[in-house]
Amino acid sequence: MTRVKALSAGLLAGSVAAAAMTVTMLLLACLGVATPLVIIGDRLSVFISPGPFLSLMGKVGGYNHLKELGVGSTIAGQLLVGAIAGAIFGFAARRNFHRPATIWTISIFVVLPIVAIAILLWPVLGTSYIGLPIDAARLLTLVSFALCVFVFERTLVAGFQFLARPRVGTEDREFTPTVGRRAFVLSAIGVALAGGGVALARKLYRAATFSYDGLQYKGRIVQPITPNDQFYCVTKNVVDPRVNVQLWHLEIDGLVENPRVYRFDDLKMMNSVEQQTTLMCISNGLDAGLISNAVWKGVTLRDLLESVVPLSQAARVRFWGVDNYTDTIPLEKAMEPTTLVAYEMNGVPLPHRHGYPARIIVPGYFGEKHVKWLTRIEVSRENAKGFYETQGWGPDFITPIRSRIDAPDHESWFSLGKLSGPIEVKGIAYGGDRGISRAELSFDNGKSWRDAEIYYSGGDLAWSLWKTEWLPSAAGDYILVVRATDGEGDVQEWEADRSPFSGVTGFHKILVHVTA
Ligand SMILES: Nc1nc2c(c(=O)[nH]1)N[C@H]1C(S)=C(S)[C@@H](COP(=O)(O)O)O[C@H]1N2
Ligand SMILES: [Mo]
Numbered sequence: 001m002t003r004v005k006a007l008s009a010g011l012l013a014g015s016v017a018a019a020a021m022t023v024t025m026l027l028l029a030c031l032g033v034a035t036p037l038v039i040i041g042d043r044l045s046v047f048i049s050p051g052p053f054l055s056l057m058g059k060v061g062g063y064n065h066l067k068e069l070g071v072g073s074t075i076a077g078q079l080l081v082g083a084i085a086g087a088i089f090g091f092a093a094r095r096n097f098h099r100p101a102t103i104w105t106i107s108i109f110v111v112l113p114i115v116a117i118a119i120l121l122w123p124v125l126g127t128s129y130i131g132l133p134i135d136a137a138r139l140l141t142l143v144s145f146a147l148c149v150f151v152f153e154r155t156l157v158a159g160f161q162f163l164a165r166p167r168v169g170t171e172d173r174e175f176t177p178t179v180g181r182r183a184f185v186l187s188a189i190g191v192a193l194a195g196g197g198v199a200l201a202r203k204l205y206r207a208a209t210f211s212y213d214g215l216q217y218k219g220r221i222v223q224p225i226t227p228n229d230q231f232y233c234v235t236k237n238v239v240d241p242r243v244n245v246q247l248w249h250l251e252i253d254g255l256v257e258n259p260r261v262y263r264f265d266d267l268k269m270m271n272s273v274e275q276q277t278t279l280m281c282i283s284n285g286l287d288a289g290l291i292s293n294a295v296w297k298g299v300t301l302r303d304l305l306e307s308v309v310p311l312s313q314a315a316r317v318r319f320w321g322v323d324n325y326t327d328t329i330p331l332e333k334a335m336e337p338t339t340l341v342a343y344e345m346n347g348v349p350l351p352h353r354h355g356y357p358a359r360i361i362v363p364g365y366f367g368e369k370h371v372k373w374l375t376r377i378e379v380s381r382e383n384a385k386g387f388y389e390t391q392g393w394g395p396d397f398i399t400p401i402r403s404r405i406d407a408p409d410h411e412s413w414f415s416l417g418k419l420s421g422p423i424e425v426k427g428i429a430y431g432g433d434r435g436i437s438r439a440e441l442s443f444d445n446g447k448s449w450r451d452a453e454i455y456y457s458g459g460d461l462a463w464s465l466w467k468t469e470w471l472p473s474a475a476g477d478y479i480l481v482v483r484a485t486d487g488e489g490d491v492q493e494w495e496a497d498r499s500p501f502s503g504v505t506g507f508h509k510i511l512v513h514v515t516a
Pocket of ligand 1: 237325
């Protein structure tokens, strides 16, 4: 066989094999198995610090696009690498193409990638979208990956032999019309595989988080308690877990005397508490709606930790989601009676996208710390870090005082002549786990302030809703500003020395035009 023919036969066989492997991965992904298609992104994202991360996100048009780009380029990259590997294989195998040594193809195309993946992706292998415990998930991820590369290897060898084997009854009359026909058949198989891959990708796309990741709750519709289907949502995942509670375990281990494993029913049998708590994402802008309030029911983390007895060196607690998301809080905060492992949200089991079957609720800390799809609680030393902390968010994760004007809209117009009464101005105020004692409004960009009425208070751990009536005396442009005071008497302010990655501080302002 000539070099060119061997290279092109290898290239074609490699492309088809890569397509077969990708389809296998998509199939596994549909079954909730972690595949390189998504965990490579998880692995890489911790290396990108928040500044470049945000600018990258801005460049590609948002977090969802970044995720799409991540998966898309992984698929493209793997098809490309497969094709090139096929070409190299064809070139190397051209002399004894009818019996390439299986030991070599298995070593290079199966064993080597498994070892590489095990080393490079070790920290994220314990991911399972159906909720398997971490060790079982890691094993399943590896075995599934082995299956994928095995599919690649077998398809490559078979495809290449199919193209390169001599026609029956002839001796090495290569690239006759037979070869052309065979290339056509193999390409057709490749196209069929690609079609199947696209169908699977579509199915996954419909199940993906793109439709709700970044959902905000703000404006006139805001009520004291956010309905579950309107509760803001942030996830690092392309497809969120749908945990099978029969498979699910909650492991509690690390620096403890008696590590324990809880099943869902064990949690339900324990003493439960119910509390209203507001969650806010660290990246919530001054005018944005990545903040919502719900009533959560669950067990106190303290009860769980006391059952395992933390050792004296214990200083932090690290939470693990089944999606391999992690975050930490100080042990002291973990022991507060309001830090929960919650399994109900507004009277119903946690919806899948909010962490079914159980999540952490840690009042007064940014949303990041409220780990969803909880599967492991690890008591650890002082230096343990979470997913976003490793990226470089923080160092402060305690929510500052924030408030927002929900009505009227920014840039709205009123005509004095047509007003039948005062304009209703309303919004929210949030003081972490310190409650809200006061909300004030300014209609002159902060020169003077007057009290608004707090007409709803959800307690110390939740937001308060405020409103006031405004009757502008003259036409003009008005800048409305809101500021809140928390339950400890601290007044909302712009903190000049706060790290930009510890959440923004400052005031929400809107512009309102009043005409005669
Ligand atoms: N397991 C897991 N937990 C997670 C996340 C995640 O991607 N995976 N996202 C975090 C972030 S950034 C926020 S702001 C909150 C959002 O919670 P919600 O979607 O229920 O509002 O969940 C946190 N918990
Ligand atoms: Mo977040």
